[in-house]
Amino acid sequence: MTSISANLRLVDFDNVAPDTLQNQVISAIDTVNAFLDNMSANNDSNNGSTDINAEQALADIMTFDHINLALDRSWGILSHLNSVMSNDEIRHVHHELLPKLSAYGTRVGQHQPLFSRYQTIVNDTAFFAALEPARARAIELALRSFELSGVALPKAEQEKFAAIQSELSTLSATFSDHILDATQAYALPLIQEQLAGLTESGLALLADAGEQYKARELASGVLTQVEIDALPAPYYVASLNIPVYLAVMTHADDRNLRETLYRAYVTRASEFDKHTNAKGGSLNNAEIMSQILQLRAQKAKLLGFDNYAEVSLSTKMADSVMEVETFLRDLAEQATPAAKQDLAQLQKYAQDYGITELQPWDSAYIAEKVKQSEFSLSQEEIRPYFPLPKVISGLFAIVERLYGIKVQEHSKSVSRWHDEVSFYQLFDADDNLLGGFYFDLFARSGKRGGAWMSGFQSRYMYSEQDHEQLPVCFMVGNFTPALDGKPSLLTHNEVLTLFHEFGHGLHHLLTQVTVGDVAGVNGVEWDAVELPSQFMENWAWDAEGIALISSHVETGEPLPKDKLAALLAVKNFQSGMQTLRQIEFALFDLLIHAHTPALDYDGILATLNAVRDDIAIMQTPDYNRFANGFSHIFAGGYAAGYYSYKWAELLSADAFSKFEEEGVFNPITGKAFRETILSVGGSFPAKTNFENFRGRSANIDALLRHSGFDNVKNVDAANTESNAQTTREVI
Structure with missing residues (x-):
């Protein structure tokens, strides 16, 4: 059995405690601050002049980067645990540290002596030109980051900037808390009549939610053991955790139940949500959203931008708000005919169900119901063909064929934060260790919803101290857990999610860059970072790929030809409506961040309604408060950047079209993608990386074809070409 390499520098999760991590974070901040203090003192002694050459400046920067590793590690562990194992103690420590982290980040971003060292390197044109591309790119990005941190601002405005940053970090964390608390506070016990239509796996999920409900009610003293023992068994409870929610919304015959659960889900953390937090306060995010927008607008103004959308786009592939808005509206125009057909099809079938x-x-x-009738396909019928262990082994087989890499599980050899977590090492064709990754794939209490890849530890080397570390990442999902003695059985949508996050993981793990700031996903423009993830999903739609990831949980037979044909035929089912939905979110995000002055809560809702009037083809209830739970933009990194999903989807579709031309499992094409996209990380601009792979600029044709829009009737061909050309120029 292969041993665990010391260069992975894995975390001993069995022995991490919130208070220990808190002390480590504070100690790490103090260490870096001492380094910066010393740099400032030296600068002062030279009457404000660094009086060092470019080589010395680079040495100082590399020392600074190395000292920062301890902070990145301790804070990274705490942030991760707050996402996957949140409890009052972890949350308290995490939130207590946020102002300190914010103050530290602002100090670094506004530290003139450190900034001047970067300038010294760039100003020495011969020295700068001789640097390896990754180091040069990291310095260029750092200089931009300094500018966006207010390094050029007068002292008073720097202090105001710092206060804004600190408040924003706290508000975003509170926004996220409210969503998690509102999601977990909701529980709806069901009676037998409400269970009609639910599948076997759905009932198992509801029964499992019932057990969790009973445990919570007993622990909180709401119910006594005698009262719990009197409840029927199994006891079915509907919750807002995604697997349970989707099970009800997809299969429950009881329309009133579906409406009740829908209302609860879309009003989380709004004025309609009557739950309270642990301190008895409201979970309503309305005021927080308004405050976040106001603070972002103030930050933009301090930095000399007209609005926060311009701040966001300054670090992305897209050049302007107008460019992104044009892209989104053009794509909406392409998708609308298909979306109207999608809606008409649903309305026609709805009549049959009264x-x-x-x-x-x-x-x-x-x-x-349409899938079952039109395509003879039910998600529940195909779920048994996608047991998680088979999907994972097939996924690993696919990337081995594409990239010549091998995966080995070592879960028992390492410390993990939960028994459900698994750990793997990744090797190249010559058995050289490339990195390690964790899977944490099941929904549970204390874990925030959604799926994500956290690039916890970057590939990095510092020869001065003979330090080498390999990349390590966490890939997280909220899939249906193993139930009734069977492994987790995935819907095809969950399969796609796993492939998506693994695409992010490969981007992080396969990097050959050893400058941490541009290794893996670091330094990659936000609207290109989804390229490898969306790209990976294509193999979960390919017939040969599906053969590798499917095997009936009981019989072992692969997905039958008729079901495979149905699954492939259903690929673009409802793609028009789904595309408009994504554009609706993206345009809303863009417009609220481009608006001046900053919008209050009523203005936020009014903007969302205006976007829906423009884009959506189906009415949304007045009580819908989707925005109050839009964590991507209010608590994540997608503010004025949610369009990135569609932008990167264009890049992904066009990149995959090269595989369609040369062979979906063509190892030469796979090697080219690995070398031009995955291995180089952020060491070159994303546009350069894409063009190195594709041999040209991106165009929209493959996206339209993959989405099925090029086959929709009543789309004027000339108009399609005109809009496609516009988008080619945009990208």
Whole structure:
């Protein structure tokens, strides 16, 4: 059995405690601050002049980067645990440190002596030109980061900037807390009549939610053991955790139940949500959203931008708000004919189920009926063909064929934060260790919703201290857990999510860059960072790929040809409506951040309604408060950047079209993608990387074809070409 390399520098999760991590974070900040103090003192002694050459400046920068490793590690562990194992103690420590982290980050971004060292290197044109591309790129990006941190601002404005940054970090954390608390506070015990239509796996999920509900009620003293023992067994409870929510929304015949759960989900953390937090306060995010927008607008003004959208786009592939808005509206125009056909199809079938006016809580339910009727396909029928262990082994087989890499599990050899977590090492064709990754794939209490890849530890080398570390990442999901003695059985949507996050993981792990700031996903423009992830999803739609990831949980047979044909035929089912939905979110995000003055909560809702009037083809209830739970933009990194999903989807589709031309499993094409996209990380601009792979600029043709829009009737061909050309120039 291969031993665990010391260069992975794995965390001993069995022996991490919140207070220990807190002390480590504070100690790390103190160490770096002492280094900066010394740099400032030396600068002062030279009457404000660094009086050092470019080589010395680079040595100081590399020392600074190395000292920062301890902070990146301790804070990275705490942030991760707050996302996957949140409890009151972890949350308290995490939130208590946020102002300190914010103050530290602002100090670094505004530290003139450190900034001047970067300038010294760039100003020595011969020295700078001789640097390896990754180091040069990291210095260029750092200089831009200094500018966006207010390094050029007068002292008073720097202090105001620092206060804004600190408040924003706290508000975003609170926003996220409210969503998690509101999601977990909701529980709806069901009676037998409400269970009609639910699948076997759905009932198992509801029964499992019932057990969790009973445990919580007992622990909180709401119910006594006698009262719990009197409850029927199994005890079915609907919750807002995604696997449970989707099970009800997709299969429950009870329309009132679907509407009840839909209302609860879309009003989380709004004025309609009556739950309270641990301190008894409201979970309503309305005021927080307004405050976040106001603070971002103030930050933009301090930095000399007209609005926060311009700040966001200054670090992305896209050049302007107008460019992004044009891209989104052009794509909406392309998608609308298909979306109208999608809606008409749902409305037609809804009549058969006594639904005269289709509502949002009917969409998933009716869509499932259409799939069964039109394509002879049910997600529940194919779920047994995608047991998680088979999907994972097939995924590993696919990337081995594409990139010549091998994966080995070593879960028992390492410390993990939960028993459900697994750990793997990644090797190249010559058995050289490339990195390690963790899978944490199941929904549970204390874990925030969604799926993500956290690039916890970058590939990095510092020869001065003979220090080498290999990349390590966390890949997290909220899939249906193993139930009734069977492994986790995935829907195809969950399969796609796993492939998506693994694409991010490969981007992080396969990097050959050893300058941490531009290794893996670091330094990659935000609107290009989704390229490798969306690209990876294509193999979960390919017939040969599906053969590798499917095997019936009981019989072992692969997905039968008729079901495979149905699955492939359903690929673009509802793609028009889904595309408009993504554009709706992206345009809303862009417009609220481009608006001056900053919008209050009523203005936020008014903007969302205006976007829906422009883009959506289906009415949304007045009580829908989707924005109050839009964590991507209010608590994540996607502010004025949610469009990145569609932008990167264009890049992904065009990149995959090269595989379609040369062979989906062509190892030469796979090697080219690895070398031009995955291995180089952020060491070159994303546009350069894409063009090195594709041999040309990106165009929209493959995206339209993959989405099925090029086959939709009533789309004027000339208009399609005109809009496609516009987008080619945009990208």
